[in-house]
Amino acid sequence: MAAFSKSIPHNCYEIGHTWTPSCTLSTLQVTAGALEVSFKIYAPLYLIAAILRRRKKEYYLYRLLPEILQSTSFLTTNGGLYIAFFCILRRILGRFYSWSAGFGAALPASYLAILLERKSRRGLLTIYMANLATETIFRMAVARGDIKPIKHGEVLLFCFTASLFMFFFRCKDGLKGFAFSALKFIVGKEEIPTHSFLAEATYVKAPERASLEQERPGAQPKKSRASLAVLTRKLIESVCKHGPRHRCCKHYEDNCISYCVKVRILS
Numbered sequence: 001m002a003a004f005s006k007s008i009p010h011n012c013y014e015i016g017h018t019w020t021p022s023c024t025l026s027t028l029q030v031t032a033g034a035l036e037v038s039f040k041i042y043a044p045l046y047l048i049a050a051i052l053r054r055r056k057k058e059y060y061l062y063r064l065l066p067e068i069l070q071s072t073s074f075l076t077t078n079g080g081l082y083i084a085f086f087c088i089l090r091r092i093l094g095r096f097y098s099w100s101a102g103f104g105a106a107l108p109a110s111y112l113a114i115l116l117e118r119k120s121r122r123g124l125l126t127i128y129m130a131n132l133a134t135e136t137i138f139r140m141a142v143a144r145g146d147i148k149p150i151k152h153g154e155v156l157l158f159c160f161t162a163s164l165f166m167f168f169f170r171c172k173d174g175l176k177g178f179a180f181s182a183l184k185f186i187v188g189k190e191e192i193p194t195h196s197f198l199a200e201a202t203y204v205k206a207p208e209r210a211s212l213e214q215e216r217p218g219a220q221p222k223k224s225r226a227s228l229a230v231l232t233r234k235l236i237e238s239v240c241k242h243g244p245r246h247r248c249c250k251h252y253e254d255n256c257i258s259y260c261v262k263v264r265i266l267s
Contacts, residue, residue: 010096027087030080031079035072046068067118071117085106
């Protein structure tokens with residue numbers, strides 16, 4: 001408790017906005033900078049996601065720009081309000097404390113900012129920030145000497161966090177709300193425990209369906225001079241349709257290789 005009550009004998013100009021002594025001007029400048037960076041992040045992200053998800057023309061005309069601006073305002077608000085609460089707490093308390101400069105200013109700024117973000121993305125942000133928070137705690141503990149550094153410790157920590165999320169995701173009533181919806185979008189509905197019927201039956205019928213497709217008249221393409229594009233397409237189709245698949249796997253339409261390399265873009 002003594003560490004939390006320890007004060008820092010500096011003002012916000014000395015340890016915060018060191019480029020200008022004005023709190024108001026620094027808040028406006030940080031907000032403008034955050035707006036520029038946020039737009040550069042979300043504009044290509046949403047555009048690439050829309051292209052890969054094959055959105056229709058109406059999406060580009062009416063929904064793309066509002067979604068970009070909404071996510072941009074979320075990140076901009078987070079950056080601008082942090083420096084604002086950084087100065088406000090210092091003026092209210094009269095000085096800085098170890099908790100007020102970081103957690104105290106970030107908590108209200110993050111809460112107000114997340115209210116501006118779309119509800120469908122809050123679960124994804126929760127998963128991302130939870131993993132980032134555990135990594136930050138690990139790095140702080142290593143820097144302070146509380147724990148010994150471990151080789152590739154960040155990777156091990158990420159694997160541990162991801163395994164916990166997947167464990168609760170697969171458990172009945174383990175995850176609810178935004179976190180469950182986000183993980184379902186990332187890993188697919190096939191991983192939901194209730195989506196487990198006909199797994200072995202589908203596995204048995206898959207080779208039969210493939211043989212029927214081969215025996216179907218007119219299914220074989222006409223023989224022509226093989227080109228690189230044709231050979232590549234045939235190779236991809238053979239890997240995706242005839243690759244390995246265990247009878248316990250729940251991804252019915254894909255084998256294990258094509259299912260693992262499938263890319264899911266954040267909504």
